[in-house]
Amino acid sequence: MSQAQTTSGDVNAEPAGGQGTRVPHLVRHGTLYLQIVTLTVMIALWEWIADRFDTVFWTSSPSGVLRELVSWAQSGQLASDVALTLTEAGVGFVIGSVAGALLGFLLGWVRRLGDLFEPFVLSFYTLPKVALAPLFVLWFGIGALNKIMFSGLLVFFMVFFTTFQGMRQVDTDLLANARLLGASRLQTFIKIAIPYSAVWVFAGLRIGLPYALIGAIVGEFVAADSGVGYRIKEATSFFNTAAVFAGLVVLMVISLAFLAILKAIERRTLRWQTIGETDATAPGEAHE
Amino acid sequence: MPATAATVASTRADDGAADIVFENVSVRFGALKAMGPLTLSVRRGEFLAIVGPSGCGKSTLLNLVAGTLQPYTGRVFYKGARVDGANRDIGYITQKNYCLPWRTVEANVRLPLEFRGYRRAEMDDRVAKALRQVSLSGFEKSYPRQLSGGMLQRVMIARTLAYGPATYLMDEPFGSLDAQLRLRMHTELLRLWQETGATFLFVTHDLHEAITLADRVVVMSRRPGTPKLVVDIDLPRPRDVVEIQSDAAFGAYFKQLWHALDVD
Numbered sequence: 001m002s003q004a005q006t007t008s009g010d011v012n013a014e015p016a017g018g019q020g021t022r023v024p025h026l027v028r029h030g031t032l033y034l035q036i037v038t039l040t041v042m043i044a045l046w047e048w049i050a051d052r053f054d055t056v057f058w059t060s061s062p063s064g065v066l067r068e069l070v071s072w073a074q075s076g077q078l079a080s081d082v083a084l085t086l087t088e089a090g091v092g093f094v095i096g097s098v099a100g101a102l103l104g105f106l107l108g109w110v111r112r113l114g115d116l117f118e119p120f121v122l123s124f125y126t127l128p129k130v131a132l133a134p135l136f137v138l139w140f141g142i143g144a145l146n147k148i149m150f151s152g153l154l155v156f157f158m159v160f161f162t163t164f165q166g167m168r169q170v171d172t173d174l175l176a177n178a179r180l181l182g183a184s185r186l187q188t189f190i191k192i193a194i195p196y197s198a199v200w201v202f203a204g205l206r207i208g209l210p211y212a213l214i215g216a217i218v219g220e221f222v223a224a225d226s227g228v229g230y231r232i233k234e235a236t237s238f239f240n241t242a243a244v245f246a247g248l249v250v251l252m253v254i255s256l257a258f259l260a261i262l263k264a265i266e267r268r269t270l271r272w273q274t275i276g277e278t279d280a281t282a283p284g285e286a287h288e
Numbered sequence: 289m290p291a292t293a294a295t296v297a298s299t300r301a302d303d304g305a306a307d308i309v310f311e312n313v314s315v316r317f318g319a320l321k322a323m324g325p326l327t328l329s330v331r332r333g334e335f336l337a338i339v340g341p342s343g344c345g346k347s348t349l350l351n352l353v354a355g356t357l358q359p360y361t362g363r364v365f366y367k368g369a370r371v372d373g374a375n376r377d378i379g380y381i382t383q384k385n386y387c388l389p390w391r392t393v394e395a396n397v398r399l400p401l402e403f404r405g406y407r408r409a410e411m412d413d414r415v416a417k418a419l420r421q422v423s424l425s426g427f428e429k430s431y432p433r434q435l436s437g438g439m440l441q442r443v444m445i446a447r448t449l450a451y452g453p454a455t456y457l458m459d460e461p462f463g464s465l466d467a468q469l470r471l472r473m474h475t476e477l478l479r480l481w482q483e484t485g486a487t488f489l490f491v492t493h494d495l496h497e498a499i500t501l502a503d504r505v506v507v508m509s510r511r512p513g514t515p516k517l518v519v520d521i522d523l524p525r526p527r528d529v530v531e532i533q534s535d536a537a538f539g540a541y542f543k544q545l546w547h548a549l550d551v552d
Binding site for chain 2: 173174176177178179180181182183184187191192195196198270272273
């Protein structure tokens with residue numbers, strides 16, 4: 001049993017950290033198979049119950065939902081509805097995130113400013129923001145702008161708070177050390193504080209992402225003439241349960257796609273966190 | 289007795305080549321008299337070790353030189369000028385690891401060079417050289433979390449070497465390392481000291497470490513800390529960190545310093 005002694009030719013060099021544990025092939029894929037089977041069983045059960053107990057009015061049925069999806073797609077409205085809702089949520093997400101992160105960085109960094117504004121921001125935070133939806137109709141009309149602003153508002157608060165927290169967690173010793181290394185105050189902000197709080201910013205983005213969609217959908221519920229949310233509302237008023245479920249399925253797919261994109265960006269940006277062993281303690285979704 | 293033991297104020301205070309001068313310096317934290325009054329000077333290129341009981345203001349001395357702390361009374365001079373504000377001419381190395389976890393080893397060592405506005409090509413040269421000096425070539429692309437404690441400490445040293453300060457302030461830099469690794473780091477440190485010709489202020493509570501490395505050892509009294517004893521370590525250089533411990537004079541120095549420390 002000879003272990004490789006060195007990596008660099010330096011005899012006493014300590015071996016670099018673990019390579020991460022490999023999940024055995026069967027176990028990893030076994031879970032996936034099991035998940036597929038579970039999903040299939042659930043869908044089959046849904047179909048069976050709807051048929052057997054005649055609950056189609058309330059629960060619809062997978063085949064009914066599928067039919068609705070197909071006809072929705074064939075009418076060409078699915079594409080335009082999805083495009084509209086995606087645009088509203090997407091633009092809202094970007095605006096809300098950028099504004100939230102920038103303000104979070106600023107108020108988190110300039111402590112006095114942060115202390116000054118914290119109670120005001122907090123009182124807005126505790127307000128159930130859905131209640132603002134009608135007001136937004138008044139301000140921004142019933143078009144896409146209304147939904148963009150509303151979803152942006154929801155995302156803003158999520159991203160702002162986590163970023164703000166993250167900036168306040170920045171290790172002050174690290175900053176003092178950077179000063180001795182020759183950093184200006186601006187350099188400590190850009191090279192130390194911002195990357196340091198990146199983990200929190202991403203946590204905020206992850207929490208904020210579903211809110212982008214919520215904002216767009218609620219906006220469409222309140223006042224709209226197209227979009228996935230509007231279709232759901234419309235279908236409800238016609239008691240078309242299958243179409244309602246079709247809308248929900250589309251929303252689920254959209255949010256999963258969003259999350260996948262965000263994860264990919266996060267993996268690239270925070271690569272240092274997952275390299276080597278995986279005992280990093282990310283702040284996760286927890287608010288303080 | 290192997291050495292000339294100077295008393296409280298070193299006679300070198302008015303030495304022409306003094307790099308760092310503490311002149312009647314005392315430090316308070318609120319009502320607490322933390323240190324001083326103290327007068328001491330450090331020659332250019334000297335390796336000065338400071339030992340003493342905890343809380344005696346050893347680290348305070350380094351902070352005064354770094355400019356992160358202002359004295360309550362007295363003055364601190366660095367290369368003839370009074371220290372006020374962060375002193376960028378020094379390298380400060382402590383037990384704490386200040387590596388940025390999102391930067392690779394290479395990028396961590398490059399950090400002070402970025403702060404100081406070096407050109408790209410010169411940065412690369414300096415980083416490569418510094419990593420070679422601490423035997424970390426080959427780990428450029430590793431992230432801090434992939435390294436052991438000893439390697440991280442060497443990254444910290446490399447980061448300081450990269451911008452080549454004239455003075456190294458070291459606050460128990462090897463305190464968290466095991467005995468074997470410590471000895472190895474001592475060898476490397478002595479080599480660096482010789483290569484760079486820099487002034488070293490080295491705070492430790494380990495007398496072996498102090499005697500092995502230093503030209504002069506200052507023993508501080510309990511709080512408020514003042515120099516109780518200053519001993520010249522006249523052991524030949526270059527030193528072998530293992531061999532030196534069996535030197536008869538080494539034991540005598542140890543005894544002398546130990547008694548001065550007056551540990552209960």
